[in-house]
Amino acid sequence: MVSLHRTIRNLRRVGLREWWRQMQYIGDAKSGRLVGTDAFGNRYFENMDATEEIPGRHRWVDFAQHEYHASQVPPEWHAWLQHIRAHPPAEDALIKRMTQPWQAPWQENLTGTRGAYKPYNTVAPKINTWQPKVIARA
Incomplete structure (x- = not known):
């Protein structure tokens, strides 16, 4: 609307x-009000004026990259966008306490790209393709 x-x-x-x-x-x-940014450079906004925004659409993300997708939003910001958490991660004391030094930083889903995970196979193939043998004529 x-x-x-x-x-x-x-x-x-x-x-x-x-x-x-x-x-x-x-x-x-x-x-709206800039609430914070994440490690990817995405900016998160909120507009609490009920007369301006449709209910449920008052929080949004402005992606830093031109080619963007939903997995570029870290879990703590996703929880805030979907109203699972009331306060943004920068202001939420529980999220600050939950972050452990041994945790790996959030990484977007790379499926379908060059950075996708490819396991290394050590098993010999059960079916070998036919390779023609070239013999010189006498």
């Missing part, structure tokens, strides 16, 4: 460049 008045109001708030970027990436003009 995007009205012309709402679009113009958000254009004034965020500026022409950011408004154009939002229209290209998310197809909507939004303005």
Whole structure:
């Protein structure tokens, strides 16, 4: 439910460049408070004004990369976006306590890319392909 008045109001708030970027990436003009950023450079926003946003769409992420997908959102930010956690990770004391030094940093899902995991096979194949033998004629 995007009205012309709402679009113009958000254009004034965020500026022409950011408004154009939002229209290209998310197809909507939004303005809100910057809540935080993650290790990938994604920015997270919130707009608590009930008259401006549709219920349930007042939290959103602005991806840093042009080619983006949902696995680029770390789990703690995903929990905040989906209203599982009330406070963003930067303000949530429980998430700060849960982070352990031995934990590996979050990595996006690389399936279908060059960085995908490929196991090393040590077993000889059961079926060998036929290779023609070339013999010189006498």
